[in-house]
Amino acid sequence: MDMMTMNLSQFKEFQETSNTVLVPIGMIEAHGPHCALGTDVLIPREFVRRLEEALGDKILMAPEVTYGHSWGLAAFAGTIDVSAEAFSNYVMDICRGFSNNGFTNIILFNGHGGNISSLDIVTEKLADLNVRTLTINWYLDYREDIKQITPDPGHAGEDETALVLAINENYAYTKGVGSHTIPLPKRFRFKNGGKTLYPEAFSGNAEAATAQKGEQLYEMMMKLIVQDIKKLWELERKQGG
Template identity: 80%
Template sequence: MDMMTMNLTDFKKIQGKINTVLVPIGMIEAHGPHCALGTDVLIPREFVRRLEESIGDKVLMAPEVTYGHSWGLAPFAGTIDISSEAFSAYVYDICKGFYHNGFEYIILFNGHGGNNSSLDIVTEKLADMGVKSLTVNWFIDYREDIKRIAPDPGHAGEDETSLVLAINENYAYTKGVGSHEIPLPKRFRFKDGGKALYPEGFSGNAEEATWEKGEQLYDLLVGKVLKDIERFWSL
């Protein structure tokens, strides 16, 4: 059920009948020279579209949180970085609002790695309040499965670029992009360190991405997410 297009009458009808809301969370940031700045929003949005076909009668699909925290990519043009404190407080208040509207189960479908630590803080506070939450970080939770289809994943790498191509081939390109490895462990921190970690604003082998791989990834990962949601409902 799409909250964005729902009116008040329809919303009141589902209160008490549906106890789960899914909140997509993304980021606007540099994704190499080749992928859309909104990659981390576009991918969760597409997952929502596909998940709704299976569980749309059981889950309220909320509008996405578009901006997030990206210390690592902040030095690159096109990155709109929100502080971790502001971001976590904002997402917490959104979730608290859903809880007060009767949603006991909250799924945070996250498309951006820089949000992870903030979302951990949010979900701990929600749990103390009585909310049951599930954070889906598709790029981490299912990484080994992803590598069976896209062996060289990364930030705007083979996996993300393929998923974007499967949405719209005008949103990414692969010719001449090449491949980058992260040269330092991410635990090293120094000013503008993201430029050293992510040469040209991406990692992985983007040139090997295809829309066919993107479709295969969506088919695989939607099934994985559905299984995790079923397990979540058993709590």
């Protein structure tokens, strides 16, 4: 169910039948010269649309958290970076609010790699409050499966670009973009390092992306995501509610 369009009576009714909420989390940042700045929001939003069709009677679809933490790409125009501390505190307060409303299963659907360490802190704190969480970082969790369809994934690479094209072909392009390989392991960190790691704010073979590949990715990952959500519910049953 879409929380944004529910009224109070509908929300109260939903509380009686479900204790699971999904919070989409993204980022506004540079995604190469070719992908929308809102790529990390658009992709989770599309997954939510599809999940609404599949499991909407069992999951509350919360409004998305649009801004996140992107230290690595903060040097690029179009990146709106929120500090890790502010971001984690904000998400924690949102989740605490859902917990106070009786939602003891919280799914964090994260579209941006820079958010991961902050979300790890959030989910540890929530676990201490007896809230079960599932964090979905689709680009990591299903990476080997992704590479079967888009062999050269990356930040605004073949996978992300394909997923955006499958949403709307006006939100990305591939002609002349080419491919980029990260020259250093990400464990090296230095001022404005993102400019070295991602000279054009992307990695992977973006030019190989197609909308058709994007649709294949959505269909493949939807099955895996639904399986993971069902595992969360199975964990709840094993814990006795």
